[in-house]
Amino acid sequence: MMDSKFIKQVNRTIAIAAISSLGMLSTLGHAATYELDPHHTAVRFSVDHFGTTTNAGGFYNLSGNLEYAPEEQKGFIGLTIPMGSLSTGIKAFDGHLRSADFFNVKEYPTAYFKSTDWVFDGNKVKAVKGNLTLLNETHPVTLTATKFGCYDSPVLGTEACGGDFETTIDRTKWGIDTFTDGGIMKNVKLVIQVEGSKVEDLK
Structure with missing residues (x-):
């Protein structure tokens, strides 16, 4: 029987290879790499009705990865968003949002965020700048960090890093303009939660 720790390491290696093939890894020289945990990583949105x-x-x-080099005040986030996972708690509303009126999930099943720069205030992460690709349109966004940190996870048995981020985007920049003339605001607030466990000896 194969050792569970070995299997876990192999799975992590495969995950990093898959992320790399999508161009979602950075080239930071001395950063630790953290594989994002789908149970602690999500993008939530709210919009005026x-x-x-x-x-x-x-x-x-x-899915994706986080890289963090606090001594250099550098970092990276590569995030893959499965658009079909959209959930509002209302089945009919989910179906409308997945349609061509909004996210057009059938034609564009995946969105991506890839950071380009991290902004620090002293030793604290202040913001993450990057590009959001949605409906085959890519535009820059700045995520403001409301908190960010690392800890030794008693569950995972390794170091975990992550944080909460917020931003407001103009949805029309990505071609989502349904009902903007009828009263639904074009500005959408995003709250992004990311957390990952450290990948050992893979860099």
């Missing part, structure tokens, strides 16, 4: 309430939902089962 005709000036009355707020519609909200999220995307789940994300």
Whole structure:
């Protein structure tokens, strides 16, 4: 029987290779690499609903990697977002959002975020700048860090790093303009949660 630790290491190697093939790894020289945990990584959104309430939902089962070099004040996030994972808790609403009126999931099943620069305030991560690719359109976004840190995970048995980030995007830049003339705001708030476990001896 194969050792469970060995199997876990092989699975991590495969995950990093898959991310690399998508161009989602950086070239940071001395950064530790963290494989993102889909149970602690998600993108949630909220948007005004005709000036009355707020519609909200999220995307789940994300994959990717985080790289972090605090001594150099550098980092990297590569994030793959399966658009079919969209959930608002309302089946009919999910179906409409997945349609060509909004995210057109059938034609564009995957979105990506790839960071280009990290901004620090002293020793703290202040923001992450990068590019969001959605519906085959790529535009820059800046994610403001509301918190970020690392800890020794008692569950995973290794170091984990991650944080919460926020930004507001103009959805029309990605071609999503349904109902902008009818009262649904074009600005969408995003809250991004990322957390990953350290990948040992793979760099």
